[in-house]
Amino acid sequence: MAHPIDLHVGARLRQRRCLLGMTQQRLADAVGIKFQQIQKYESGANRVSASRLWTLSEALQVPVSFFFEGLSQHEREEIVQQHGFAEDDETFIAPEVFTSKETIDLIRAYYNMSEGPRRRLLDLAKTLGSAA
Structure with missing residues (x-):
């Protein structure tokens, strides 16, 4: 092991x-x-x-x-x-989350955005997360 x-x-x-x-x-x-x-x-x-x-x-x-x-x-x-x-x-956050292709794709897409849209997306994600 x-x-x-x-x-x-x-x-x-x-x-x-x-x-x-x-x-x-x-x-x-x-x-x-x-x-x-x-x-x-x-x-x-x-x-x-x-x-x-x-x-x-x-x-x-x-x-x-x-x-x-x-x-x-x-x-x-x-x-x-x-x-x-x-x-x-x-x-x-469990470490295996960061090995998922979906997580990596999301991070890449997030950092390809300019600062304004990134902040709005982060705010949206936080709002959706607290509503769940």
């Missing part, structure tokens, strides 16, 4: 790669490995070494710390899943 930190790092790797519109093959070519290795990293099946994490961070144009951001949320979710506790925090 994969360690929760390896799963988190893999999810962050996939999230950034997808946000950049980069294929596993293109990322693998950029860091000099096979795309199957990227698949294993993203699934948490293989751990990412420190030197490889450094190379991946350069290829994805993020600091190494990016891969560990939000780890406390991930750990909290693991506790909820393992022990069946209810999640009280309404602002909590």
Whole structure:
């Protein structure tokens, strides 16, 4: 079974790669490995070494710390899943939400808008969310 930190790092790797519109093959070519290795990293099946994490961070144009951001949320979710506790925090977003193609497409579309329409869309989303 994969360690929760390896799963988190893999999810962050996939999230950034997808946000950049980069294929596993293109990322693998950029860091000099096979795309199957990227698949294993993203699934948490293989751990990412420190030197490889450094190379991946350069290829994805993020600091190494990016891969560990939000780890406390991930750990909290693991506790909820393992022990069946209810999640009280309404602002909590499960990390797997950010790996969905729909979420990534929404984020891309949102940031392709100018500031005015973005604010109106955000206001609309908040209104719809509170009405649900």
